[in-house]
Amino acid sequence: MVKEIERVGIPVVHICTVTPISLTVGANRIVPAIAIPHPLGNPALSLEEEKAIRRRILTTALKALSTEVTDQTIFDN
Amino acid sequence: MAKIKVVQYINQFFAQIGGEEMADYKPELRQGPVGPGLAFNAAFGEDAEIVATVICGDSYYNENLDEAKATVVEMVKSCGADMFIAGPAFNAGRYGVACGSICEEVKNKLGMPVLTGMYVENPGADMYKNSVYIVETKNSAAGMRDAVKKMAPLALKLARGEKIGASAEEGYFPNGIRKNFFEKERGSKRAVDMLLKKLAGKPFTTEYPMPDFDRVAPNPAVKDITKATIALVTSGGIVPKGNPDHIEASSASKYGKYDIEGVMDLTADTYETAHGGYDPVYANADADRVLPVDVLREFEKEGKIGKLFRYFYTTVGNGTSVKNAKGFAAEYAIELKNAGVDAVILTST
Structure with missing residues (x-):
């Protein structure tokens, strides 16, 4: 799906936990997530702490979208 | 000759521990075959047997890669086996990646022959087909019988150190290694035969498939x-x-x-x-x-x-x-x- 979105000319960032799969599939901008069943959260934490994590990951995602890349790139949080 | 000792890696689902709610299951070593191991044992007959099974949850493996690899390798090592089989994983993505990854690790760390199996679209197939033998299976566990039929004989060959035939003969994914052999017919005749089939709209098999590089170049970044x-x-x-x-x-x-x-x-x-x-x-x-x-x-x-x-x-x-x-x-x-x-x-x- 990331490739088809990229193909029409829209930059796309892929947020996922298993980044090697994302690389294999062909995403260009990749941001690692927390865990498979809750990529942008962590139920072990309080709701506020979870939100802080979510903000951090999405801030990285926005940075990825604003960064020129020539090749597949993983943006660490 | 003594029976070849095989260790098998399976996930929480095939071990009948549970579904997704148990995907965080940590590696566990059990003696003897579990789940698909029974079918493998039947296919091995007197030649080999599954002496132990490592069970690990798919999410646990993928989210704790280094720890999972190290634990599973230690477990496999403790069994003193001759051969390692993972899966088959069919079209289960995380399971396929785990199978490919653990096969590569066991092969590199313990020097044991390894084998896994999965469906062609499983992301694990593309990721690991060049480093370990991966048998092509159907896309669901309904293809277990077919998978065992292909994997068991290849596992025996690998364990015995026998010569492994070309991917098309043995049923594994092409791994980039070429084997030289003599065709029965010369190239010009094969090419003309292929062309005639193509012209007639009949199915034909190319001798040199083009690599499938489906990559899309990144778009420019968002300006503001x-x-x-x-x-x-x-x-x-x-x-x-x-x-x-x-x-x-x-x-x-x-x-x-x-x-x-x-x-x-x-x-x-x-x-x-x-x-x-x-x-x-x-x-x-x-x-x-x-x-x-x-x-x-x-x-x-x-x-x-x-x-x-x-x-x-x-x-x-x-x-x-x-x-x-x-x-x-x-x-x-x-x-x-x-x-x-x-x-x-x-x-x-």
């Missing part, structure tokens, strides 16, 4: 993200409560497009996941954990982004064919483009 319209897309199956379009829990045949105008937060009463390939408890309790509408609304208010696009697109990435996923995205990507969306955040579970 604070003015950009950003759309959310997910393969994590987030849908309005009740799943109004009945998106399938696995092998999805459709995607959904849902209006989030005025929606500030996804709650347990309003949204849920239709995905059948991960434990849904956390996403059902708070779907923002998969589709982060709440924080993007805050970003919108704070001026960090221009705006969140009015619709989100969603499907279930669980055994869904690459062809379907590609088709969905090709369709909605054009809608996004025409609607003036500047960038997409796509989340996957």
Whole structure:
């Protein structure tokens, strides 16, 4: 799906936990997530702490979208 | 001759420990065969036997890669076996990646022959086919019998150090290694035969398949993200409560497009996941954990982004064919483009 979105000319960032799969599939901008069943959260934490994590990951995602890349790139949080 | 001793790696599902709710299961070593090991033992007959089985949850393995690898390698080592088999994983993505990864690790760390099996579209196949032997299987566990029939004889050959034939003969994925052999007929005749078949519209098999490099170059970055319209897309199956379009829990045949105008937060009463390939408890309790509408609304208010696009697109990435996923995205990507969306955040579970 990331490739088809990229193909029409829209930059796309892929947020996922298993980044090697994302690389294999062909995403260009990749941001690692927390865990498979809750990529942008962590139920072990309080709701506020979870939100802080979510903000951090999405801030990285926005940075990825604003960064020129020539090749597949993983943006660490 | 003594029986060849085999250790097998399987996931929590094939060990009948549980489904997604048990995907965090830590590695466990059991004596003897478990689940698919029984079919392998039957196929091995007097030649080999599964002496032990390592069971590990798919999420645990993929989320704790280094730890899982080290633990499983120690367990395999303690068995003093001659051969290591993982899976088969069919079209289960995380399981396939785990099987390929642990085979590579066991081969490198313990120097043992290894073998796994999976479906061609399993991401693990592309990732590991050049480093370990991976037998091509069908896409679901209904193909177990067929998988065992192909894997058991190849496992015996590998364990005995026998010569392994070409991928087309043995049934494993081509691994880039070429074998020289003499064809019965000369090249000119084979080429003409192939051409005649092609002209007649009959099926033919190429002797040199072109590599499939489907890569799309990255688009230029968003110039000013604070003015950009950003759309959310997910393969994590987030849908309005009740799943109004009945998106399938696995092998999805459709995607959904849902209006989030005025929606500030996804709650347990309003949204849920239709995905059948991960434990849904956390996403059902708070779907923002998969589709982060709440924080993007805050970003919108704070001026960090221009705006969140009015619709989100969603499907279930669980055994869904690459062809379907590609088709969905090709369709909605054009809608996004025409609607003036500047960038997409796509989340996957």
